[in-house]
Amino acid sequence: MRSRRPLSALVALAAAAALALSGCSSSDDASPSPSPTGAAGGDTSGATDAFPVTVTSALGDATIDQAPERVATWGWGSTEAAIALGVYPVAVGEQRWTVGAGNLLPWVEDAFDKAGVEHPALLTDDGSGSSVPYEEIIAAHPDLILAPYSGLTQEQFDTLSDIAPVVAFPEGPWTTSWDDVIRITAKALGRTAAGDEVLDGIDSFLSQQAADHPDFAGKTFAGIWDGDGSVSIYTPADARVAILEELGLKIAPSVSQLDTSDGGFYFDLSYEKLDQLTADFVIVYGSSQEEVDASLAKPALQAIPAVAAGHVVKVVDPVTVSSVSPPTALTFEWSGGLPALIDSIATTLGN
Structure with a gap:
């Protein structure tokens, strides 16, 4: 039988961390709360599809009952896909090899700053994506976890699914095509029409480059x-x-x-x-x-x-x-x- 850390233990750890931080004067140290206007999170008014939505992956189904408001991303590409669709994640996996711990990818940071949206929490990643920071994800209070281009294992998927619906890869780890990352993200967010617009824009760019x-x-x-x-x-x-x-x-x-x-x-x-x-x-x-x-x-x-x-x-x-x-x-x-x-x-x- 697979060894699995009980969700109750993870919640307890997250609660202990929150208590340890409660004495700090800076609000930046507090666990995120539901997003006000101008903060990271989803604008549910942008969703055009009917819910619930079910997304099938190689690791299992994710059923999303209503338009997500607090999205966490893990792996590669889903952060950018969500932003392009008008949803600013509340927590994203750090890219330590690219920009170092505690920093956002430059194009992601630019997008948040241009939109006037507060930066997301950075989820600790050793650079390989092999170790998932469950406590940090719990502290972000996500109602959806996007990881369509990642290396999630079955055990990690199952554990994360106790926190929120998890959208993993359709076939194998780290093999999802760039356009499927956008399509899958759009479906999970209930924004397939917006996803088609993003893809049409990219297709036009690529076609023009080929013609040039x-x-x-x-x-x-x-x-x-x-x-x-x-x-x-x-x-x-x-x-x-x-x-x-x-x-x-x-x-x-x-x-x-x-x-x-x-x-x-x-x-x-x-x-x-x-x-x-x-x-x-x-x-x-x-x-x-x-x-x-x-x-x-x-x-x-x-x-x-x-x-x-x-x-x-x-x-x-x-x-x-x-x-x-x-x-x-x-x-x-x-x-x-x-x-x-x-x-x-x-x-x-x-x-």
Whole structure:
């Protein structure tokens, strides 16, 4: 039988934390209460669908009885999707690798500030999303937890479902497409019409970019991240590379031929086999310019034909990598995100 922490124990811990904070003079230290106007939360007047709404995921169903007012998000992309639909979450998973603990992603922070909405609580995440901070989520009093692009386990889903309805991924962890993240979020929020409008706007942007870059049509690529003795290669299941096919580009056939992931979003290829990774160009992701340059200078990576030919697009630094890995409802037209990557691809193909 699965070991599960009783919800009563979690509630007790959350209550104890609230008592410990009650003596603090700053209201910022208090647990969130239902949102007043101008605070994080949902504007239920924006919901156009009938409730209850049931969203089915690979881990179980979530039945949402009425338009959510206090949404928590976990994983990637659902925060931005909710904001694009007019709902500002009260709690979001922190992105420690991208911006460090205690900070919001820049495009998320901009959206809250421009709307005059108070910033959400940041849910502790070690960077992998593997450990869920149940007590912090309870303290946020959510009536919906969005995690359609995440790594939730069945046990985590079941435990969170004792707090509020949980919307998880439709198939596997970390494989939900960027557009399905928006569709699923829109359905859960009762805003499918608004979701269609957001998707139409993104489709128009992508179509225009494809029309502006006819030289992209049919060009093959592979997205990689260098490791120690092997290179991680992103499969078509990963949204960061799949989105580029909307521009007319094609994931190289060699990626599928070499794939050992069994349906995963990436696989590792040993240095000894890198000469088999054939593509018109490669996109190399990394934490810094120095890291990527050092990787490309390795004799092992020079075995990749596109690298040897100098047909390389670099995506460096955590914020830039995150903005396109994959793009979200708020980063398609963010200047440092997909537009910058498209420009880099155009420059590489023009060489």
